[in-house]
Amino acid sequence: MKKQIKKSQQVSFEQDRRSFIRNLALTGGALATTPVLLGEEIKNTVTKKDSVVFSYKRKLGSLEVSPIGLGCMSMTSGHYNPPRSFEEMEPVIRGAVDRGVNFFDTAEIYGPFTNEELVGKALKPVRDQVFIGSKFGFTYKDGRPAGRDSSPEHIRKAVEGMLKRLQTDRIDLLYLHRMDPKVPIEDIAGTVKDLIKEGKALEFGLSETSPETTRRAHKVQPVAAVQSQYSLVERVHENQTLDVCEELGIGFVTWGSVCRGFLTGKFNEYSRFSEDSRYASVDYFTAEAIANNMKLLNVVNKWALKKNATPAQISLAWLLAEKPFIVPIPGTTKLHNLEEDLGALQISFSQEELKEFRDEFTGIELIGVRKPESVLKDA
Numbered sequence: 001m002k003k004q005i006k007k008s009q010q011v012s013f014e015q016d017r018r019s020f021i022r023n024l025a026l027t028g029g030a031l032a033t034t035p036v037l038l039g040e041e042i043k044n045t046v047t048k049k050d051s052v053v054f055s056y057k058r059k060l061g062s063l064e065v066s067p068i069g070l071g072c073m074s075m076t077s078g079h080y081n082p083p084r085s086f087e088e089m090e091p092v093i094r095g096a097v098d099r100g101v102n103f104f105d106t107a108e109i110y111g112p113f114t115n116e117e118l119v120g121k122a123l124k125p126v127r128d129q130v131f132i133g134s135k136f137g138f139t140y141k142d143g144r145p146a147g148r149d150s151s152p153e154h155i156r157k158a159v160e161g162m163l164k165r166l167q168t169d170r171i172d173l174l175y176l177h178r179m180d181p182k183v184p185i186e187d188i189a190g191t192v193k194d195l196i197k198e199g200k201a202l203e204f205g206l207s208e209t210s211p212e213t214t215r216r217a218h219k220v221q222p223v224a225a226v227q228s229q230y231s232l233v234e235r236v237h238e239n240q241t242l243d244v245c246e247e248l249g250i251g252f253v254t255w256g257s258v259c260r261g262f263l264t265g266k267f268n269e270y271s272r273f274s275e276d277s278r279y280a281s282v283d284y285f286t287a288e289a290i291a292n293n294m295k296l297l298n299v300v301n302k303w304a305l306k307k308n309a310t311p312a313q314i315s316l317a318w319l320l321a322e323k324p325f326i327v328p329i330p331g332t333t334k335l336h337n338l339e340e341d342l343g344a345l346q347i348s349f350s351q352e353e354l355k356e357f358r359d360e361f362t363g364i365e366l367i368g369v370r371k372p373e374s375v376l377k378d379a
C-alpha cells in the first residue's frame, strides 16, 4: 500500500533535502573506493566559513578553473525562465565566487548584450580572482540577432563591445560561438591569435565545431576549450569530439550538463511546454521524448539513492569522472540550486561503478537526441 505523505511531512522532507545538499556540499560525503582521477591537485583552499573547499582545479589552456563553472545565460536571456533583474542575479554570481567558483560563462548573444553587462558588473570587484568566458559569432540588427558573422573585422568590433560590457581589459576565454560558413576557420583563429597577442584575450575556445574544424583551428592558434552540449542524455560528442580534445590537450566545457533541468528531476512525463517556450523547440522535450527518457532518469535516481546524492549531483559527478579535462558549467538562477550542483564535487565513481552505470544507461534507447554522424558537421 502506498504511504500517504502529509503536507507538513513534504515540507520537512524538502527542508531535510536542502540541509542534506548543503551539508554534502560543505562537508563531503558519498565517497566511493578507488575513485577515478578528477584533475590536477593544485591547492587546498579554506578561505571562508561557509565556502566549499575545492581541493583541485581543471586546466583550460593556461587557466586553472574550478571544476564546476557557472553558466549565466538564463539569468537575462529568458531561455528557461523570464529574464531576471541584475539586483536578483548579482548575489547569485557573487555567491558562486564565495563558494569557490572562479569560472563564469556568458556570450554576446545572451540578452543580447545584457548578460555580459550583468557578469561584468557582478564580477568587477573580484575581477582578478575569476575567469570569464564569452563568445562572439553573430551580428545584430535593432538589438536582435541577425545571422552569423565571424569576419575578422566583425570579430574585432565584437570584442571591443564585449570588453566594454564586461568592464575588463581582457576576455580570459574568447570563444567562437557558432561557425560562420562564409569565413575559413583559419581566418577566425588567426584573428583571435592577434587579439591574444594584443592582450585582449587570453585563450581561444570553440563551440559546437566539428572535429575537423577544431583540428584546423588548433593548428593556427592552440584551442584551450571546446564548449558543446554533453550530458547523460545528449552524448553525441562521444563520437570523436572527446577523442580529439584528449589527443590535442583541449578542455571540454559542457553546456546542458543537467539537460536543461531534465536531469535534476524538475520535469516528469506530464510536463508540457507552450509553443512560445524555448523548451518547445528542443527535440528531447516533446511529450513522447520526456515520457520515454524518464527511463534514463530512473536509472540516475537509482544511483542517486545509492550514493546519497541528488540526480543533478550524480549527473554532474558523472561528467567530472568521465574525463579529467571536462568542466561542466551548469546554468542556474538560484543559489540553492548552485549549492546542490557544487555538491557533485563530493561524489566520486570508481572505474567499476562508471562501467556499471554506463552499461545501465546505454541500454536505454533515447528519443530526441542527435545522431552520431551529426557531429561531423559544424552546428
Ligand SMILES: NC(=O)c1ccc[n+]([C@@H]2O[C@H](COP(=O)([O-])OP(=O)(O)OC[C@H]3O[C@@H](n4cnc5c(N)ncnc54)[C@H](OP(=O)(O)O)[C@@H]3O)[C@@H](O)[C@H]2O)c1
Pocket (backbone or CB within 6 Å): 070, 071, 072, 073, 074, 080, 081, 105, 106, 177, 207, 208, 227, 228, 254, 255, 256, 257, 258, 259, 260, 261, 262, 264, 266, 312, 329, 330, 331, 332, 333, 334, 336, 337, 338, 340, 341
Ligand atoms: N555554447 C553554447 O552553444 C551554449 C548553449 C547553451 C548554453 N550555454 C551555456 O551553458 C550554460 C548551461 O547550459 P544550459 O543552461 O543550457 O543547461 P543546463 O545547465 O543543463 O540547465 C540549466 C537549467 O537547469 C536548472 N537547474 C540547474 N541546476 C539545478 C538544480 N540543482 N535543481 C533544479 N534545477 C536546476 C536551471 O534552473 P534554475 O535557474 O531554476 O536553477 C536551468 O533552467 C548556460 O548558462 C550558458 O552559459 C552554451
